[in-house]
Amino acid sequence: MWGVELQRQSEVSLKRQIYRMLRDRILNGKLPAGEALPSTRELAEALKVSRNTVNEAYEMLIVEGFVLSRQGAPTRVAEGLRLEKIAEPALQKEEVPAPAFRADFRTGQPDLQHFPRYQWQQILQKTFKEMPSTEFGYSGPQGLPRLREEIAAWLYRSKGLAVDARDIFITAGATQALHLVAGLLHKEGKKILIEDPCNIGILQTFLHKGYPIAPIPVDEQGLRTEYLNGKEACAVYVTPSHQFPLGGILPAGRRAALIRFARENGLYIMEDDYDSEFRYYGDPVAPLYAMDPGRVIYVGTFSKVLFPALRIGYVILPGALHERWRSLRTYTDVQNPPFEQAALAEFLHTRKLDRHIGKMKKVYGERRQVLLSTLKEYFGDAWSLWGDAAGLHLAIAFPGLRFDDAFMIGSRQNGIRVTPVDHHSIRKGEHANKLLLGYGHLKPDEIRKGIALLHRFMNYKNE
Amino acid sequence: MWGVELQRQSEVSLKRQIYRMLRDRILNGKLPAGEALPSTRELAEALKVSRNTVNEAYEMLIVEGFVLSRQGAPTRVAEGLRLEKIAEPALQKEEVPAPAFRADFRTGQPDLQHFPRYQWQQILQKTFKEMPSTEFGYSGPQGLPRLREEIAAWLYRSKGLAVDARDIFITAGATQALHLVAGLLHKEGKKILIEDPCNIGILQTFLHKGYPIAPIPVDEQGLRTEYLNGKEACAVYVTPSHQFPLGGILPAGRRAALIRFARENGLYIMEDDYDSEFRYYGDPVAPLYAMDPGRVIYVGTFSKVLFPALRIGYVILPGALHERWRSLRTYTDVQNPPFEQAALAEFLHTRKLDRHIGKMKKVYGERRQVLLSTLKEYFGDAWSLWGDAAGLHLAIAFPGLRFDDAFMIGSRQNGIRVTPVDHHSIRKGEHANKLLLGYGHLKPDEIRKGIALLHRFMNYKNE
The missing domain is CATH 3.40.640.10 (Type I PLP-dependent aspartate aminotransferase-like (Major domain))
Structure with a gap:
């Protein structure tokens, strides 16, 4: 009758397994309203468990109102419990892992190595x-x-x-x-x-x-x-x-x-x-x-x-x-x-x-210098610097060029993470010739390699 | 002219003190737009600091646009900086400290002593x-x-x-x-x-x-x-x-x-x-x-x-x-x-x-029993219990009585924290005869003492 195999090694207790089996059959209509459950002795024998275990499973069903129990009468399934089974649509549930970049000039990223852990x-x-x-x-x-x-x-x-x-x-x-x-x-x-x-x-x-x-x-x-x-x-x-x-x-x-x-x-x-x-x-x-x-x-x-x-x-x-x-x-x-x-x-x-900030100002200041001199080395005078000498990123303008979301996507496909200022613009266009380069989290070598990659990509783009 | 005493022991640097003094005078109009700042030599002598310190303070004012500096000309106060001083209205800013209760039956409070810290x-x-x-x-x-x-x-x-x-x-x-x-x-x-x-x-x-x-x-x-x-x-x-x-x-x-x-x-x-x-x-x-x-x-x-x-x-x-x-x-x-x-x-x-929950179920279960028997001891059959034997609080009904926010305030004035169910009601009245007693955080002794106090207060109220 039950055709069910209890998992004796499971972390879920036997009584809960029996409870779940019965509950599922009540919800899917295999045990319809009014149907009597087998006696605890009968089910205990069929499932090869102690009668007490079945008793406890029945108790759970009673407490939650799946079955009704009256003194001297068999325990019966309650009314109105059948629910259609609805399968959840299969969806892509994985968080898309961030791709690995060969040059990662994202902004707002402090260095996590120098922190006095x-x-x-x-x-x-x-x-x-x-x-x-x-x-x-x-x-x-x-x-x-x-x-x-x-x-x-x-x-x-x-x-x-x-x-x-x-x-x-x-x-x-x-x-x-x-x-x-x-x-x-x-x-x-x-x-x-x-x-x-x-x-x-x-x-x-x-x-x-x-x-x-x-x-x-x-x-x-x-x-x-x-x-x-x-x-x-x-x-x-x-x-x-x-x-x-x-x-x-x-x-x-x-x-x-x-x-x-x-x-x-x-x-x-x-x-x-x-x-x-x-x-x-x-x-x-x-x-x-x-x-x-x-x-x-x-x-x-x-x-x-x-x-x-x-x-x-x-x-x-x-x-x-x-x-x-x-x-x-x-x-x-x-x-x-x-x-x-x-x-x-x-x-x-x-x-x-205070000491950590003092130390990091030196570290970041040097990285900023490396970024500036590498930009000069690769791009000559084609660019100009915007803003105060502060923070963890540079904003630079390339007069005559235009950077948009398509540029950002293209560069990403080439392993380069770099953000056009226009990505942060509400009305697009006015700052389309500007790029943001975050450097706080990058070692001098990574900065140099990254700018070389960016230069190669931009030349390719402009050909 | 300056009538200002620099704090030489302060954690605020001398240059920042000078910057603030000048900024405040610019904002309150004592140094009006167009006014020339003293030469750095002059101010350094007056304040008995190095000329370099004054230079740095001026640099801060220049960077932030409070003063304008042109090669060969004196540094002058910028236009349009005067702001009326507005005093913030005096307000009670302290967080009101929670009063100490002699009986604290608040709900939703787990025991913090038994946690395996x-x-x-x-x-x-x-x-x-x-x-x-x-x-x-x-x-x-x-x-x-x-x-x-x-x-x-x-x-x-x-x-x-x-x-x-x-x-x-x-x-x-x-x-x-x-x-x-x-x-x-x-x-x-x-x-x-x-x-x-x-x-x-x-x-x-x-x-x-x-x-x-x-x-x-x-x-x-x-x-x-x-x-x-x-x-x-x-x-x-x-x-x-x-x-x-x-x-x-x-x-x-x-x-x-x-x-x-x-x-x-x-x-x-x-x-x-x-x-x-x-x-x-x-x-x-x-x-x-x-x-x-x-x-x-x-x-x-x-x-x-x-x-x-x-x-x-x-x-x-x-x-x-x-x-x-x-x-x-x-x-x-x-x-x-x-x-x-x-x-x-x-x-x-x-x-x-799993082990902590097992342990706490025992602790809380005992406290629940103490609360139930103490209620019985003091209030006899005047009350009845609502709900399943679970959680960290009891809901009890006193047929014929009414508990409202006024009761809650009155009990608090008597050092008792206890919550009428009606405090949690959207439409008031239907559950006015019910009280909530949180017990999870209370030792058996505190429970007994608390119920004694509540009993005395309720009798007083009903006289």
């Missing part, structure tokens, strides 16, 4: 051991107070920025910070004004929330503030310290104009400071935030100065937004895990971050 | 050491493959659930999972159908996304599926294994009806399985997911079986939703940190989770 491990261990057991529960949507205090102290000593630790809110990286800030600032029918070109990922973050955006053009100095006037907006997104991707430093005059625009229109400015720690001549540029902490929401991240997997960023919020932020974060994903927060606090406290 | 630390250390350096970068929105495989294996051995690891997506906890799933399923003008009462936090998660919801009544068996018919909906949210808060196990007949409703209306079911691992008599209830993996999105979490600070949950998604999920997660917060993921994978692989 052993030091971090020691700190992680120490802070884990010392963590109060309450922090294994829910420790609140704002982030650990000791991390917020260490970030405030670090911003003061590294950028001269005076920030109250109570205005700092820890996030799971800059993307989440902007995702949440956009949620706080969104007003029905009003747009988010955004630099064009801008990081396409950030643009997607706003678009995924369904918020309307309007592009504001960017030139070699950053956002062209004269285009702000008259716009009905709820927020402005800017990268004033090092415009992504073109590299400009927003000059004081435009900063003042931007703040006046925000004040006059009662809106907030999102300042995304994604990599200004790495400036190769002179000190880091002062954040826009310093000019008006009541109107500017500063977004910082440790993905570039440490490593992306840390998933720690932060926002500095005006007091008027604190309560709504706490509520929004709580109902979005509650809080960051405390372990990385505690380790980062200690890493900051012991000035290891 | 030392074991976890060893595993964290081992997996950190072994982690490939690529995982310090971006490792993808779906989560580490080895964790997904371990979760699939654990679901199979513990719940008999056969799941393809490629259908599992790691999240930063169940709240984030539901936040993202709601985003995937939302359709303009259609409602999310939700159990009433339900976890108020989950309700808030949907409401914070701006999605319309409609309550479906719950009885002692869970969702009353007869109320589904005719509803224009995009999704249904249910807790079929252990309804929150009332504790019912959704019977097979209603499960089949729910799945038929989803199929006929082309919508998905969100199954929130928040604590079914802890069932004190018999095996865990089988997930609804087993009945139709194409229509049910299963949401699981490790916050209750391990500890909330882990911030790891997961969803099991039909293939049709994979691509959109990856995109949504990428543009929401990119990914989970890999460190906790790797440790959890190892904790699962070595069966430590």
